[in-house]
Amino acid sequence: MNKKILIWLIIIIFSFLSIFFYNAKMEFICLPKEINKTSIITIEINHFNIFNIKIPFYKEIIKFFFDYETKKLKLISNKKINYTYSIDSNKIKIMIYDNEIILDIIETKNDELLDSDLDGFPDDLELNDEVDKTNFRKWFCILALTQYYYKDPQWNDRDCAGLIRFCIREALKKHDNNWLKNKKLIYDINVPDVMKYNYPNVPILGTKIFRITDNTSNIYDSTFINTNFSEFAEAKYLISYNFDYISKDIRDVHPGDVLFFSNDVDINWPYHSMIFIGDEFLSEKKMKDIVVYHTGSDSGKEGIIKKLCLSDLNKHPNKRWHPIKSNPFFLGFYRWKIIN
Numbered sequence: 001m002n003k004k005i006l007i008w009l010i011i012i013i014f015s016f017l018s019i020f021f022y023n024a025k026m027e028f029i030c031l032p033k034e035i036n037k038t039s040i041i042t043i044e045i046n047h048f049n050i051f052n053i054k055i056p057f058y059k060e061i062i063k064f065f066f067d068y069e070t071k072k073l074k075l076i077s078n079k080k081i082n083y084t085y086s087i088d089s090n091k092i093k094i095m096i097y098d099n100e101i102i103l104d105i106i107e108t109k110n111d112e113l114l115d116s117d118l119d120g121f122p123d124d125l126e127l128n129d130e131v132d133k134t135n136f137r138k139w140f141c142i143l144a145l146t147q148y149y150y151k152d153p154q155w156n157d158r159d160c161a162g163l164i165r166f167c168i169r170e171a172l173k174k175h176d177n178n179w180l181k182n183k184k185l186i187y188d189i190n191v192p193d194v195m196k197y198n199y200p201n202v203p204i205l206g207t208k209i210f211r212i213t214d215n216t217s218n219i220y221d222s223t224f225i226n227t228n229f230s231e232f233a234e235a236k237y238l239i240s241y242n243f244d245y246i247s248k249d250i251r252d253v254h255p256g257d258v259l260f261f262s263n264d265v266d267i268n269w270p271y272h273s274m275i276f277i278g279d280e281f282l283s284e285k286k287m288k289d290i291v292v293y294h295t296g297s298d299s300g301k302e303g304i305i306k307k308l309c310l311s312d313l314n315k316h317p318n319k320r321w322h323p324i325k326s327n328p329f330f331l332g333f334y335r336w337k338i339i340n
Helices: 003-020 130-149 160-171 224-228 235-242
Strands: 025-031 038-048 054-067 072-075 083-088 091-096 099-105 243-247 258-262 271-278 290-294 305-309 330-336
Touching (some): 025 099, 038 091, 054 091, 130 160, 130 271, 130 290, 130 305, 160 235, 160 271, 160 290, 235 330
Antiparallel strands (some): 054 072, 083 091, 091 099, 243 330, 258 271, 271 290, 290 305
16 A cells, blocks of 8 residues: 555544544433432433544543532542532532533432441441340341251252341341241240341331342432342342451451352352351350351252351361461451441
8 A cells, every 4th residue: 555545544544533532512411310318419421522423432420429418519439520519499509511410409208218328228227226236146146056956948048148148037037936936946046136127027128138239329219129129139249239348357256247258169159158156155155256157059969057166267278268368268257237
């Protein structure tokens, strides 16, 4: 190809790309359209060229947290932008890139969906009372220990994550005579029930107590619960959206916390989990670091429940199962968001 033609071809291509990717117009999509007293506001900015075609790979997502009580708007996105805002009566005006976005502040019936600590769970779901927290922990551990001695026939999804799901559902139930008559063995029944609410009559969620997304854009939308919570959550959703990371130090752990390990050798079971019991509920006081877990199925055979000390687990021949800080496969100790 002639060198002159090649140069002109490069100039034409460069000119076309410059025109095509030239930002001629911006479109702002704001969710929700109406905000509650305390809300997360998500603004999506799409860019268009002079042909009114959306420019690919050029979309901005900006998130704000609006606190009605303090009348403050806080940028919570990683992206740093220049913005201003003002609040007038029942409206908030946000200026971004010389564009004004106006949102209505409304009195909503969904005050129950307020999530003041932004952990993904409505405030009404969280156990704030220390007595409730303690009793929940005790029942969670009692139920895990019970499965070691006698597997509950109502527990169907038998693997390590299934044990966690079963224990939280049962721990939140009312443990009255009707509940006890279906239990052949309970490690300890001398523990009061959680008082704030009882499964399956959980406020807002009902039986959908597991968070399965990190979406907060439509926190006050009518479909929020159905699309963001579920009756079932596999291990990756449990660790990502239902637990808070605490640390890798056993000194920071409480009974009822959960250990997670990365299990990359098995694509079907990428995580392994164990429930930390400690010694609070056991007669063997010398055993202060007990965990209970399900081994998971192996080659089509149903696994078993194991109970052992973390100090013994540190002696496991495969070092990937050692619960120590230096082990990259040990993800750490985690705590349920509803009690943290």
